[in-house]
Amino acid sequence: MALTSAVANAAAAAAAAGAGKKNAQVQLQAELNTDDEWHKFLTRDGLLVVDVYSEWCGPCIGMVGNLKKIKVELGGDNLHLAVAKSDTIKDLKRFRKRSEPTWMFIASGQLLNVVFGADAPRIARTIEQELRNEELAKKGELERPKRAPHELTPPEQEVATALEKIEEEKKVKEAAAIEAARFARREARAKRLEMHFNDICPALMLPHAQKHLRKITDTIEPFGVLLADKCPIVVGKEGAKILAVEEPELAEPNAMAALIERPSLALLFKKMPDKEGDIIEMTRRALCGDHLAEDDDARKKLPSTELRESNTIGLFVPKDRHERAAVLDVLFPKMVSSVVEPAPPAEPPHILIMFGAWQRRAVLSMAGLPKVAARLLRYGFFADASIEEPRLLCKNVDQYDQRPEKEYCETIVLMIAVGLAEPELAEPEDLFPEGPPEDLLTLGPLHVSADHVVGQEECARFFPPGYSEPEKKPKSKSKKKKKRRHASKEENAEEAPDRTQSTENPEAETNGDTENGEEGEENGETEENGEDGTDSEENGEQHADKATSPPPPTPH
Known part of the structure; x- marks a missing residue:
């Protein structure tokens, strides 16, 4: 019995050893997830073929069989295969945002070639060529290129240069769009305030300069300008x-601290009745010497020069109508608001991101994260993926979930901010990286705007003006009262005005004839539920929710 058991154990051990050997033979490629594993793999002799992948786009499964076949038939111990995760390996950083298969060919720690795409014949030819070159290199008949794995190959460099040029052009276009939008906002505000304040010019005296107010009044009178009003004001952090932004010198630490903590003096100048000309130009000629040359000695006697203290500005006068509008809003808010409505908030640069509606739970969950929620401006559900002619279904997920029928082609579209309208006014913690949120991109959107210039055009189609305004609830339809057969003509004539009143005021219907009201409700329910008054669910009809799971795979 003991001998039989020993034989059985030996047979099992041999079988296990054989299976382990077989598994070792089948395991032909290494998995590299860290820098240490990566550098250790690079020390191997022979040709190294690495399939580079990222967290959200895994390695190329379709090529595994071909590579193993090539290794067995051609490479042997001279060919080593691996899959490497770019997200956690420093040398592979440049591949992290790529979704197409990437193949690196390395020998003796030097990068030989990089091939993009799952072109099996091309990869096979490249492996064969590089194996031959490796044999020649070992014999000293061929010199391998000296290029570290983190460096770009010549084709990669060409692509990178082209992409840099495209990116630079994109930034120039976006910067121009931002500046144009800012100018349009300032111009609109300036025109609006000019209707009421075209003959006045505001100014600001910082705390250390207020004792020289008499010098200001004496200087402006010969130029036909009068001091119409003055008032102390603590500008505060936001106003400062x-x-x-209007006057960079006010951003200096001393000036900024004075504006935030101490009372300054807001001034309001007005030109004399018999004087003609632009009030801003007249005021600046008097106080800032805009008409004088830079080296003119008369500049030393100007209030703008004499009121400086330790290189801190003492007097600020707006240079143009745009600055005047901004200064009026800050220094004289009550006066402005009494005749002009507040300026609408500036809309930040934004793009459009589209997903399948079946992803709505994941999309809205990701959009609810603190770092993404502040960037979600609007969203809605649409009938299909058309960018040119969108067809709105509903504006929120609750309305969409109530829809009895859903289709795979339906989409959820998000309007996402990719910057701030006025970043110079924001706190550091309110700033965020440029471009679309990475968290949303990991969900695989159907469409992302190329840049925020294109995004603004696309969002204008999906979210036109008034999109975010609350929807008006439709008035309930009044139900006509049945005429009583026994009523006389006089009673019918008296009831006619009552029916008219009931139609105009739906609430009156509730307090009207109880019998007729109940009949109307019963009839209304019958019409809504069908001719027989039964609900479609009671008849066993159920609508499939085609937007809660991915669309069916396309047959090959």
Whole structure:
């Protein structure tokens, strides 16, 4: 019995050893997830073929069989295969945002070639060629290129240069669009305030300069300008930021601290009745010497020069109508708001991101993250993936979930901010990286705007003006009262005005004839549920929710 058991155990051990050997033979490619594993793999002799992948786009499964066949038939111990995760390996950083298969060919720690795409014949030819070159290199008949794995190959460099040029052109276009939008906002505000404040010019005296107010009044009178009003004001942090955008000298630490913590003096100048000309130009000629040359000695006697203290500006006068509008909003908010409505908030640069509606739970969950939620401006559900002619279905997920029938082609579209309208006014913690949120991109969107210039055009089609305004609830339809057969003509004539009143005021219907009201409700329910008054669910009809799971795979 003991001998039989020993033989059985020996047979099992031999079988296990054989299976382990077989598994070792089948395991032909290494998995590289860290820098240490990567550098250790690079020390192997022979040709190294690495399939580079990222977290959201795995390695190329279709090529595994071909590569193993090539290794067995051609490479042997001179060919080593691996899959490497670019997200966690520093040398592969440049491949992290690529979705197409990437193949690296390495020998003796030097990068030989990089091939993109799952072109099996091309990869096979490249392996065969590189294996031959490796044999020649070992014999000293061929010199391998000296290029570290993190460096770009010549084809990659060409692509990178082209992409850099495209990116630079994109940034120039986006910067121009931002500046144009800013100019349009400032121009609109300036025109609006000019209707009421075209003959006045505001100015600001910082705390250390207020004792020289008499010098200001004496200087402006010969130029036909009068001091119409003055009032102390603590500008505060937000106001100081706005003024610092208009006058960079106000952004200096001393000036900024004074505006935030201490009372400044807001001035309001007005030209004399018998004087003609632009009030801003007249005021600046008097106080800032805009008409004088830079080296003119008369500049030393100007208030704008004499009121400086330790290189800190003492007097600020707006240079143009745009600055005047901004300064009026900050220094005289009550006066402005009494005749002009507040300026609408500026809309930040934005793009459009589209997903399948079946992804709505994951998309809205990701969009609810703190770092993404502040960037979600609007969203809605649409009938299909058309960018040119969108067809709105509903504006929120609750309305969409109530739809009895859903189709695979339906989409959820998000309007996402990719920047701030006025980043110079934002706090550091409110800033976020440029471009679409990475969290949303990992879900595989159907469409992402090329840039925020294109995104603005696309979002204008999906979210036209008034999209976010609350929807008006439709008035309930009034139900006509049945005429009583026994009623006389006089009673019918008296009831006619009542029916008219009931139609105009739906609430009156509720308090009207109880019998007729109940009959109307019963009839209304019958019409809504069908001719027989039964609900479609009671008849066993169920609508499939085609937007809660991915669309069926396309047959090959």
